Amino acid sequence: MEAMKISKRFYAFGILACIAIYVAYIKWHMDSKPMSGVTDGTTENKGDKLDHQTSAADLSVFYGIMFDAGSTGTRIHIFKFTQKSKETPKLTRETFKALKPGLSAYADDVDKSAQGIQELLDVAKKEVPVELWKFTPLVLKATAGLRLLPGEKAQKLLDKVKEIFQASPFFVRDDCVSIMNGTDEGVSAWITINFLTGNLNVPRKRSVGMLDLGGGSTQITFLPSSKTTLQTSPAGHLAAFQMFNNTYKLYSYSYLGLGLMSARLAILGGVEGKPLKEGEELISSCLSPGFKTEWEHAEIMYRVKGQKAGEPLYESCSNKVAKMLYKKVYKAEEVKDLDFYAFSYYYDCAAEVSLIDKEKGGSLTVSDFETAAKHVCKTMEVSPGDNPFLCMDLTYISVLLQELGFPKSQVFKLARKIDDVETSWALGATFHYIDSLNRLQY
Numbered sequence: 001m002e003a004m005k006i007s008k009r010f011y012a013f014g015i016l017a018c019i020a021i022y023v024a025y026i027k028w029h030m031d032s033k034p035m036s037g038v039t040d041g042t043t044e045n046k047g048d049k050l051d052h053q054t055s056a057a058d059l060s061v062f063y064g065i066m067f068d069a070g071s072t073g074t075r076i077h078i079f080k081f082t083q084k085s086k087e088t089p090k091l092t093r094e095t096f097k098a099l100k101p102g103l104s105a106y107a108d109d110v111d112k113s114a115q116g117i118q119e120l121l122d123v124a125k126k127e128v129p130v131e132l133w134k135f136t137p138l139v140l141k142a143t144a145g146l147r148l149l150p151g152e153k154a155q156k157l158l159d160k161v162k163e164i165f166q167a168s169p170f171f172v173r174d175d176c177v178s179i180m181n182g183t184d185e186g187v188s189a190w191i192t193i194n195f196l197t198g199n200l201n202v203p204r205k206r207s208v209g210m211l212d213l214g215g216g217s218t219q220i221t222f223l224p225s226s227k228t229t230l231q232t233s234p235a236g237h238l239a240a241f242q243m244f245n246n247t248y249k250l251y252s253y254s255y256l257g258l259g260l261m262s263a264r265l266a267i268l269g270g271v272e273g274k275p276l277k278e279g280e281e282l283i284s285s286c287l288s289p290g291f292k293t294e295w296e297h298a299e300i301m302y303r304v305k306g307q308k309a310g311e312p313l314y315e316s317c318s319n320k321v322a323k324m325l326y327k328k329v330y331k332a333e334e335v336k337d338l339d340f341y342a343f344s345y346y347y348d349c350a351a352e353v354s355l356i357d358k359e360k361g362g363s364l365t366v367s368d369f370e371t372a373a374k375h376v377c378k379t380m381e382v383s384p385g386d387n388p389f390l391c392m393d394l395t396y397i398s399v400l401l402q403e404l405g406f407p408k409s410q411v412f413k414l415a416r417k418i419d420d421v422e423t424s425w426a427l428g429a430t431f432h433y434i435d436s437l438n439r440l441q442y
């Protein structure tokens with residue numbers, strides 16, 4: 001009888017325990033679902049990659065909020081990091097949302113910019129747990145668009161944003177709003193890829209370098225291991241910053257005017273910001289012979305034309321490109337010993353001629369760019385094809401890479417994402433900012 005009672009009680013207890021475990025399990029799953037409250041067209045949410053096995057007491061969770069104020073839009077990134085004591089933090093979640101137009105569109109009506117900023121802040125309030133708001137740094141960094149506004153207008157916009165930030169419940173420091181230059185951008189992007197490839201703060205592990213080719217400028221950033229690089233680099237090509245309680249001395253340089261679109265104009269023989277005279281046209285040795293078109297760059301329309309057939313197109317084009325680049329680019333010897341990731345137009349051009357997969361990216365060599373350039377230029381001797389600038393662009397890229405010091409056999413990795421996280425400067429800048437608050441324990 002007594003034995004029976006016990007077993008009945010035990011049975012009831014067993015059921016309760018099962019229910020409790022089941023409820024805990026469901027809750028655990030719900031918590032790990034990506035947020036679904038912000039799913040209009042401009043929003044993409046990353047899945048939660050939090051490793052639940054490690055959700056122990058020694059795991060701290062923190063967030064950072066970065067506004068990327070670009071020329072065409074403003075984008076909020078909310079990053080969630082976890083850190084086991086004494087280890088390098090890991091990114092476990094990223095949420096972002098973008099709004100158009102960019103801040104610079106409000107240059108003449110600063111107050112109007114407020115609504116969009118508030119809207120993006122609301123996304124952050126949903127994403128970051130209330131109890132962490134006052135510990136979560138809120139930062140805005142502006143790129144190209146604001147850099148081009150006359151100083152006073154840009155400052156008024158930034159002051160307005162700062163006012164809004166200071167009224168928010170997040171952690172706001174005096175330097176929460178700023179305009180980045182090319183070097184800041186390069187350094188932040190370098191931190192991003194080395195963070196995502198797991199190369200940060202790992203003794204004796206080689207970091208990777210990064211190459212970016214935008215429309216207006218191109219950047220190269222790497223961590224030199226040779227003293228020669230540090231000693232011989234020209235003034236302004238080195239950038240030092242603090243991270244993990246260490247000083248990092250990077251080689252980082254941004255060549256203004258050598259982005260792909262600005263380079264096209266220089267190769268064509270045009271001048272930035274200067275429209276052509278009536279009836280004038282730019283004749284190029286990189287376009288299909290006799291081909292004529294109009295090309296818009298920085299809000300100016302240029303008439304362009306291929307020169308008469310003669311020398312093989314690739315030869316005449318690469319000579320022209322080499323002349324345009326002559327003595328413009330610093331060759332850092334050490335780059336040939338490092339692994340590099342390449343982004344933006346490097347990626348797009350390689351994908352356009354199927355050297356890499358459009359979605360997944362891939363690896364290729366300087367030679368691959370050169371071979372593709374030769375092939376495309378050859379076909380363009382006959383017909384301009386869908387993209388009349390393709391011979392020029394590919395030739396430019398292959399010459400530029402060699403001018404930067406890369407041998408033809410050098411392998412590059414091209415990726416838009418690493419570990420399913422977008423490789424923008426925003427993550428690196430956020431991480432660096434949080435690190436600068438000296439709250440992390442390594």
Ligand SMILES: *[C@@H]1O[C@H](CO)[C@@H](O)[C@H](O)[C@H]1NC(C)=O
Binds near residue numbers: 181182183184236
């Ligand atoms: C870029 O800005 C940083 C500060 O954000 C400054 O230290 C650096 O000298 C600037 N670099 C260039 C090339 O203007």
Ligand SMILES: *[C@@H]1O[C@H](CO)[C@@H](O)[C@H](O)[C@H]1NC(C)=O
Binds near residue numbers: 245440441442
């Ligand atoms: C960082 O470096 C400073 C001085 O070099 C030292 O006093 C401090 O303890 C270090 N902090 C950590 C977290 O290692």
